[in-house]
Structure formats: C-alpha cells, structure tokens
Amino acid sequence: MTKGPSSEHEGAERYVALAEVARPHGVRGEIRLKVYNPDSEVLLARPAIRLATTDGEIVAARLTSARQVPGALLVRLEGVADRDAVEALRGAAVEVLRTSLQPAGDGEFYFCDLEGCDVVLAGKRIGRVTSVVSYPTCEVLVVARDGASRLEVPLLERYVCSIDVDQGRIELRTIADLE
Numbered sequence: 257m258t259k260g261p262s263s264e265h266e267g268a269e270r271y272v273a274l275a276e277v278a279r280p281h282g283v284r285g286e287i288r289l290k291v292y293n294p295d296s297e298v299l300l301a302r303p304a305i306r307l308a309t310t311d312g313e314i315v316a317a318r319l320t321s322a323r324q325v326p327g328a329l330l331v332r333l334e335g336v337a338d339r340d341a342v343e344a345l346r347g348a349a350v351e352v353l354r355t356s357l358q359p360a361g362d363g364e365f366y367f368c369d370l371e372g373c374d375v376v377l378a379g380k381r382i383g384r385v386t387s388v389v390s391y392p393t394c395e396v397l398v399v400a401r402d403g404a405s406r407l408e409v410p411l412l413e414r415y416v417c418s419i420d421v422d423q424g425r426i427e428l429r430t431i432a433d434l435e
Contacts, residue, residue: 271306271351272368274298280342281330287342289329289350299329303356307348315348360421367395369421375399375409377428383407385426397426407434 274296275289291299299305302319309315318334336342360366367388375383375397383401389408390396397409397416409415409428417427 270354271308272354272357272366273308273349273351275329275350277307277342277345277348277350278328279346280339283339285332285337285339285341287331287333287336287345289331291329294327298352298356299331299350300324303352306351307345308351309345310347365419365421370397370419370426373419373421373424373426375426375428377431382428382431407431409434 273292275291278288278290280286281288289299299319300322302322305317305319307315307317319331320334321332323330336345354368357366360369370385370388373385374381375385381402383399383404385397386400386406387398388395388411389398395411397411399407399409401407409431413429415428415430415434417429419426
C-alpha cells in the first residue's frame with residue numbers, strides 16, 4: 257500500500273466507493289468488507305483500488321484475493337498481514353476508478369453519475385446533486401440548492417420527471433411537501 261494526499265481531483269480520474277472495511281476476519285489479515293451493492297461483482301475481479309481512510313488519507317492498495325460469503329466480501333490486501341493492520345483500516349472506503357464499472361444499460365444509470373448533476377424545476381436550475389442516499393423506503397437525491405437550504409428529493413416518479421446523465425441534468429416535477 258502507498259499513501260498519498262487526499263484529493264478528489266486527480267486529473268480526469270474519478271473514483272467511486274464500492275465498499276468499506278467492516279472488520280478483520282481471523283488473525284492473518286483477511287478483511288470483511290461491507291459492500292454497498294451486494295449484487296456487484298466488481299471487487300471479485302480484483303481491480304486497482306484505493307482506500308479513503310476515516311481521517312481523510314488516500315492509500316493506494318492492491319487486492320490479492322477476494323471471495324464472497326453470505327452478506328459480505330472477504331479480501332486480502334498486499335502488505336496487510338494481521339488483525340491489527342486491518343483494525344487500523346476499519347471504516348475506510350474501498351474505491352475503484354469509475355471506468356472499472358460496466359457501462360450502464362439503456363435507461364439505467366449509476367448513482368455516482370448523478371452527483372454533480374444540475375437539478376431543474378419548471379425550467380429553472382435550483383441546485384446541484386451532492387450525493388444519493390439510500391433509505392429503507394427509497395433512494396434520495398441530496399440537492400445543494402442555490403441560495404436555500406439543502407433539499408432531499410426521493411427518486412420517485414412523483415418528484416422526478418427525467419434524468420439525463422450525459423447532459424448532467426435532472427428535471428423535477430415538483431418539490432411540494434419536501435420543504
């Protein structure tokens with residue numbers, strides 16, 4: 257593993273968090289990951305990764321093994337050989353380059369691609385998506401509004417009219433009852 261500065265703007269490279277270090281698994285450095293999308297097999301292919309630690313540091317890492325178990329993924333990282341080394345990484349986000357993900361199908365998108373999209377209501381830009389949050393009942397766009405408090409918009413037809421990731425634009429039907 258190699259350490260570097262924490263930077264979201266490293267050239268044109270864009271990273272996406274797919275999991276986080278949950279806890280050690282055993283005493284020989286195996287790591288139990290909490291995978292954000294349990295159906296994803298991206299990490300099983302052992303792509304290049306980096307870790308974003310809870311103190312904001314970015315650490316380049318290399319997966320040496322990965323295997324699925326019920327409810328988690330067990331991995332090994334080069335240079336992480338014991339339980340204490342894993343404990344030091346607890347909570348770190350496991351990130352891959354956005355280009356490591358398969359292209360989205362027609363009419364589909366990745367939540368990470370919604371971040372940074374302009375949000376439009378009645379033809380007027382009202383803000384920009386800063387993140388997508390998954391609640392038990394639905395996913396929600398977190399919108400930093402221009403000159404107003406942030407807004408959480410459920411990703412439901414009732415509120416969202418259209419999403420155009422290529423144009424970086426999300427058009428809303430209404431925000432009634434959300435403010």
